[in-house]
Amino acid sequence: MTRLLVVDDHPTYRQGLVALLQKYEDLDVPVEAAGAADAIKKVSETMPDMVIMDINMKNGNGLQAAETICRDYPPVKVLILSVSDREEDLFSALRAGASAYVLKTATLTELVASIRAVAAGDSALSPAMANKLVREFRRGAKSSRGDLYALSAREIEILGLAARGESNKEIARACFISETTVKAHFRSILSKMEVKNRAGAVAIATRRGFISHDYAACVLR
Numbered sequence: 001m002t003r004l005l006v007v008d009d010h011p012t013y014r015q016g017l018v019a020l021l022q023k024y025e026d027l028d029v030p031v032e033a034a035g036a037a038d039a040i041k042k043v044s045e046t047m048p049d050m051v052i053m054d055i056n057m058k059n060g061n062g063l064q065a066a067e068t069i070c071r072d073y074p075p076v077k078v079l080i081l082s083v084s085d086r087e088e089d090l091f092s093a094l095r096a097g098a099s100a101y102v103l104k105t106a107t108l109t110e111l112v113a114s115i116r117a118v119a120a121g122d123s124a125l126s127p128a129m130a131n132k133l134v135r136e137f138r139r140g141a142k143s144s145r146g147d148l149y150a151l152s153a154r155e156i157e158i159l160g161l162a163a164r165g166e167s168n169k170e171i172a173r174a175c176f177i178s179e180t181t182v183k184a185h186f187r188s189i190l191s192k193m194e195v196k197n198r199a200g201a202v203a204i205a206t207r208r209g210f211i212s213h214d215y216a217a218c219v220l221r
Contacts (some may be wrong), residue, residue: 002119006032007039035059050077070097087132094203097196100124109172122167123199147191158185163202
């Protein structure tokens with residue numbers, strides 16, 4: 001059972017989303033919040049598994065709240081659910097430590113799939129936001145900077161597959177290694193890059209071009 005905290009300053013939308021999510025047997029929403037400060041308070045009180053939060057709210061900045069939650073309560077994962085499709089908001093959310101960025105135009109099925117992916121330790125992006133990440137990846141791929149963090153060739157390969165949206169299982173299959181080994185590589189990557197999760201690592205990789213142009217053309221075709 002994944003325990004969720006839903007945060008949104010529009011009560012009708014928030015309560016409607018809570019009611020829909022409660023219909024899934026593996027999801028529970030024992031608490032909700034109307035703003036950023038309230039979200040941080042309720043995280044400290046209830047320690048949910050995941051916070052689903054908007055970023056532009058009347059009662060505080062969701063990005064700042066996400067950063068606080070990810071920093072002070074590392075076991076709690078953050079999924080951003082927003083109308084904003086701006087690249088700046090996407091990268092700010094990932095830098096803050098969010099594990100997923102889903103647009104409010106997503107279907108309920110897509111949202112639930114993203115929640116389950118994050119709960120399983122993966123990252124999730126709405127297709128439109130993933131496309132923005134890919135464009136940044138292609139722009140940055142002209143100059144390789146993998147050595148900046150002393151990443152190994154295998155770690156760079158895994159980052160490239162993660163940037164394409166592959167899950168741990170899919171990466172393991174593509175690289176002919178076990179999922180346990182994939183997770184070990186990600187622990188090494190996060191440690192070297194000093195980021196909180198794979199989404200943040202992918203964000204930096206796309207900005208700085210850790211993958212060579214030829215390899216990027218391969219993994220992004």
